[in-house]
Amino acid sequence: MTTLAILTAAGSGTRLGRDLPKALVGLDGFPLVVHAARRLASSGVVDSLVVTCPAGLDSAVRDVVAQDPHVDVPVRVVEGGATRQASVAAGLALAGPDDDVVLVHDAARPLAPPRLVRRVVEAVRAGHRAVVPGLPVTDTVKRVAPGRDESAGGGPAVERVVETPDRVLLRAVQTPQCFERTLLERAHAEGAGRAAAEGLAATDDAGLVEAIGEAVHVVAGEEAAMKITTERDLLVAGLLLEEES
Numbered sequence: 001m002t003t004l005a006i007l008t009a010a011g012s013g014t015r016l017g018r019d020l021p022k023a024l025v026g027l028d029g030f031p032l033v034v035h036a037a038r039r040l041a042s043s044g045v046v047d048s049l050v051v052t053c054p055a056g057l058d059s060a061v062r063d064v065v066a067q068d069p070h071v072d073v074p075v076r077v078v079e080g081g082a083t084r085q086a087s088v089a090a091g092l093a094l095a096g097p098d099d100d101v102v103l104v105h106d107a108a109r110p111l112a113p114p115r116l117v118r119r120v121v122e123a124v125r126a127g128h129r130a131v132v133p134g135l136p137v138t139d140t141v142k143r144v145a146p147g148r149d150e151s152a153g154g155g156p157a158v159e160r161v162v163e164t165p166d167r168v169l170l171r172a173v174q175t176p177q178c179f180e181r182t183l184l185e186r187a188h189a190e191g192a193g194r195a196a197a198e199g200l201a202a203t204d205d206a207g208l209v210e211a212i213g214e215a216v217h218v219v220a221g222e223e224a225a226m227k228i229t230t231e232r233d234l235l236v237a238g239l240l241l242e243e244e245s
Ligand code: C5P
Pocket: 008, 009, 010, 011, 012, 013, 022, 023, 052, 080, 081, 082, 083, 084, 085, 087, 088, 105, 106, 107, 108, 109, 228, 229
């Protein structure tokens, strides 16, 4: 049986303020999507890769990823959808009959190390059907009521706190997330509707699995799997890369 990795790279990444999609922004001379693909390939546990790309950029993405000498697994490129979830679904539609395990990873986390890829795949192969990496949360996190609180009628904009969850039990979740393929397919088919009906957040693939009432497990995450959203994140990633070499 084989492991398929879906690498999502179809976002626009407007917060980086560049005139090209985030996945194609350079870090140490290579696009983010190439860094991510290299680490997936060199984990030794990925058999093939599907990269989701922005409309019209399939040949550009194929050129940089499939021709990179460090990406030594078969690569297919598919146009993504309007949302990340639609992009993952487009990649999942290309799963072959032997792909019993599927990884979903964001090109926006280009430095997720190969050992993290192995960790999530090993946990799924050991029998956990949906596994995500997570880091302990160091800040105190508060849940607030939606919208502004107008009770004072003046001063700066305020929100009302409704809950302070015990941070010992909170995890900041990363990618790659790993799933039994049949479970991920069912989560994509049924999860979004269920989440919407029950008011649950399904902002990642694991959220869709939770929404259909199936268990999700967390393994230890990695600082290097940080998400690149802003120019500052890109600078931090550059420092991490220096540290790596
Ligand atoms: O925008 P954000 O950083 O949250 O996107 C997370 C990942 O999902 C990125 O790697 C992005 O390229 C991908 N994405 C996608 N299709 C979309 C939107 C985002 O593949 N429509």
